[in-house]
Amino acid sequence: MNIKIVCVGKLKEKYLKAGIAEYAKRLQKFGKFEVIEVPDEKAPEQLSQAQMDQVMEKEGERILSKIKDREYVYALAILGKERSSEELAAEIDQLALHGKSDITFIIGGSLGLDPAVLKRANAEISFGRFTLPHQLMRLVLTEQIYRAFMINEGSPYHK
Template identity: 80%
Template sequence: MNIKIVCVGKLKEKYLKQGIAEYSKRLSKFCKFEIIEVPDEKAPEKLSPAEMEAVKQKEGERILHKIKDKEYVYALAIEGKERSSEEFAAELEKLGTYGHSDVTFVIGGSLGLSPVVLKRAQTKISFGRFTLPHQLMRLVLTEQIYRGFMINNGSPYHK
């Protein structure tokens, strides 16, 4: 299975990089795993709704350029469906079983994802109603993907 995270912006915090590197290394036993960063669109603090949409659109175009037609796409979105770790693990296993060996997760920038990216996604997933920094979400998502593989392999890690 090939798993990719496409995300907006650069990861600057050393502690997040270290955590992601650790889970990436662990994931290498189960899948080909990569994280692709696309540049965030520079924007002033106060934007009109139209300016916000323009920022999301530009970031969305960059995201879509990193996704191939055959990829099964999860969009991380607050309005997405919440799952337990076990439900998520079962979904990953089912995707692999039914021929979706290329799975991509998309994490938007600080303003979220553009409508075109949300439309491209087959599934929207939410990690709850909390607002988390998108850099921290990379670590959380990477850990949950690893946890999913551990659950599917009967490991006690997830308990």
């Protein structure tokens, strides 16, 4: 199984890096796990809709350049489908059973994801209607991916 997170921007906070590194280390026993950061597009605070669209398009192109055709893609989106940890685990298990062993999760930039990225995604996933910093979302997502593998393994970690 190859799991990848493609995200916009650099992670600066040491405590988040440490948490992600811990789960990444734990995930190694299940296959390859990697986080790929693409640069965020520099933009002024106040943007017109056209400027926002342009920023999202440029970030979207960078994201899409990191995705191969064979990958099953989950885009994180507030309006995506909410899943329980058990439901995500079952989906990952089913994907593996159907020969889809390359799974990619996408976390967009502060403005969200370009429509082209959402179109490429096989599924949209939501972690609820909370607004979370994108950097924190990386840690939450990494933990949930680990939790999914532990559920599928029948481990007591999940309880």
